[in-house]
Amino acid sequence: MTLLELKSVSKRFGDHLALDGVNLAVPANxxxxxxxxSGSGKTTVLRIIAGFETPDSGQVLLEGRDLTNTPAHRRGIGYVxxxxxxFPHLSIAENIGFGLERSDPTRRVRVTELMDLVGLPATMRDRRPHELSGGQQQRVALARALARKPKLMLLDEPFSALDAGLREAMREMVGDALRAAGIASILVTHDRAEALGFADHLAVMxxxxxxxxxTPQTLYREPADALTARFLGDALIIDAKMEDGRALSIFGPIETNAIGANGRATIMLRTEQIAVTALDSATRTNGPTGRVLSQSFHGARCRLVVEAMWRPEESGDKQSLTLETSSLSAPEVGAVVRLDIVGPAHVLTRED
Ligand SMILES: Nc1ncnc2c1ncn2[C@@H]1O[C@H](COP(=O)(O)OP(=O)(O)O)[C@@H](O)[C@H]1O
Ligand SMILES: [Mg+2]
Structure with missing residues (x-):
């Protein structure tokens, strides 16, 4: 079931077209x-969904209802x-309880529950925001947005000001808190690792x-174009000639996801689809090989620049590729390596 739907939403600021006919469906839960x-229009999308900004054209539907005439505070949508x-002059408890009725007798208990849900100790109730760390302040903002029991939570790069270790812990905490409360969410980020780690549904702008x-898996494995491919991860994008669905390239003939295709093509392999193994002089292979031109150490992984060749004695075709291996088994510079392709290549573009 679809919870939220954007239909052909456009927005102009002056002569800058910030959103150009955006369609998006957010599944329930x-x-x-x-x-x-940065600058691709992510915040503008969230602000239009929240009701802080009005689209020039197009529609926003929540559970099938058009939100055009519903003011922000009546939409049942939270925003962090x-x-x-x-609010700097209010205590933590007052910040969290801001959207709750003052006369509500359960207000105090509710604030305590919310602090617990986002992992804030009750002793912080009476502190002011400036007495909290950045991560704690973001927990308060989340608790405040949760207080009104929204159907949908919008999170605009809420972790970007935090340092790397804390960011991951916060992302998990927020995901767990939203799941526990049964609230669907849209997280906006320019960080692909954050997006892939958080989402079960991913949109690229x-x-x-x-x-x-x-799904994150589909977008990662079968990106729509080369820019999206590179934005979501390390990719090898190479020229190939298709023959009945197989691609002939620097790696020799390999399987692809374009069944029966023929003609010139550009194909993509994720770096982890290429297994690199050192070849000693006694071992022979019929598959693609390469020679290590350089090696750089990155802790768990080693980055290699490999000159790849397919039957060099026949074609002389060579290409330098950046590959990765475990740093435990990284071949030395100058070593000849076997290149094994794992899984099909994704065909990015094709000319029949
Ligand atoms: N209120 C505004 N007035 C003028 N231009 C704006 C305004 N809000 C956003 N923009 C412009 O619209 C584009 C998209 O902005 P934004 O949605 O904030 O992108 P993102 O969140 O992806 O970084 C940017 O070029 C930005 O400068
Ligand atoms: Mg933004």
Missing amino acids: SRTAIVGP AQEGAL RDGALIQAG
């Missing part, structure tokens, strides 16, 4: 991430901004347009 470079935007949406 999902954790959706919108990922895209990049900087928590807490670029230049005000929604490029592709689907």
Whole structure:
């Protein structure tokens, strides 16, 4: 079931087209991430959903109802901004309880529950925001947004001001808290690792347009274009000639996801699809090989630049590729290596 739907939403600021006909469907109970470079229109999408901004054209539907004439505070949508935007003169408890009726007798208990849900110790009740760390302030902002029991939570890069270790812990905490409360969420981020780690539904934006949406696995393995491929992870993009669905390239003939295709093509392999093994002089292989040109150490992984060749004695075709291996078994510079392709290549573009 679809909880939220954007239909052909456009928005202009002056002569800048910030959103260009964005379509997006957010499934109920999902954790959706919108990922895209800075300036691609992510915040504008969230602000339109929240009701802080009005689209020039298009529609926003929540549970099938058009939200055009519903003001922000009546939409049942929570919003956590990049900087928590807490009220500096109010205590933590007052910040969290801000949206609750003052006369509500359960207010105090509810604030305690919310603090517990987001992992804030009860002793922080009477502190002011400036007496909390950045991570704690974001917990307060989340608790405040949860207080009104929204159907949908919007999170605009809420972890970007935190340092790396804390960011991951916060992301898990927020995901767990939202799941426990049964609230669907949309997380906006420019960080692909954050998006892939959070989402069960992913949308990629670029230049005000929604490029592709689907499961993180589908977008990672079968990106719509080369920019999306590179944005979501390390990719090898190489020229090939298709013959009945197989691609002939620097790696020799390999399987692809374009069944029966023929003609020139550009194909993509994720770096982890290429297994690199050192070849000693006694071992022979009929498959693609390469020679290690350089090696750099990155802790668990080693990055290699490999000159790959397919039957060099026949074609002389060579290409330098950046590959990775476990640093425990990294071949030395100058070593000849076997290159094993794991899984099919994704065909990015094709000319029949
Ligand atoms: N209120 C505004 N007035 C003018 N331009 C804006 C306004 N809000 C956003 N923009 C412009 O619209 C584009 C998209 O912005 P935004 O949605 O904030 O992108 P993102 O969140 O992906 O970084 C940017 O070029 C930005 O400068
Ligand atoms: Mg933004």
